Amino acid sequence: MQIHGLIHHFPKEIKLIIVAFIIVLSIGFYGGLSFVRNTTSMSSSGIETHYLGNEEDENAEIMKFKKSEGELLTVVHNHILSLSVIFFLIAIILATTSINKKLKYFLMIEPFFSIILTFGGIYLLWKGVTWFKYIVILSGFFMTFSFVAATISILYQILFYQKVKK
Template sequence: GGLSFVNNTTSMQPKGIESNYLGNEDDEDAETMKFKKSEREILTIVHNHILSLSVIFFLLSLILATTSINKKLKYFLMIEPFLSVLLTFGGIYLLWSGVLWFKYVIIFSGILMTLSFMLATSSIVYQLFFSKSQA
């Protein structure tokens, strides 16, 4: 899936993220030559991911709203993924634009987005199978 692709393209390293979007043609020791993504490519990546992940997290939030987990945790899991989507994919655009330190924000927000998704999904599945019925 997605994490496997990220691992293949970036080796899960800050330098890998940078070279994936900005290219590595200056590195003579690079095993695979990569070139800076065009503006059209970067806008397509950012646009598609922000739209599709926002829909996924919106639907997940609607389902999560019906669970009986802690209210603060529920609100966090409903709101945080949207912030992470903007930081991760907006950060990719900023990195491409030359703000190199943003690669660390991309890593942090991507990890947080993944953990939020896993916790929200786990909470929903737990409520579905192990919660006592109120009926």
């Protein structure tokens, strides 16, 4: 069964629920990015401080303590589970679009690598492999890029793409 371009043939009700899903999901995703910006300043030192603390810095404006193993495992566990479901659902929807096949495959598969690298990297950072903060930044960038590109592609295909009449 070929599903290439199938989204154009979905009933209006299905298209509407997909658009609503993508909008609400995007609000949550960008809210999460806002939280990351607030807690880490989107910097390598901010990531390190957020997870490893800064109690040795006497000049720190806000005192932060190293996350406990339970806190860290909860963050890693929750994010890996929830983001894998989110990106699985996006990949299923994206599979029905008619965007470039190589781009589609990249956007469908890449987030799963980024999830492991981002949250595995946070765990390794917490364990003392501090250079992994750069892997966390890079994989977080690719995860965000994939989310943005996939959701824009899906919305464009539903709202603006014209069916080719045969």
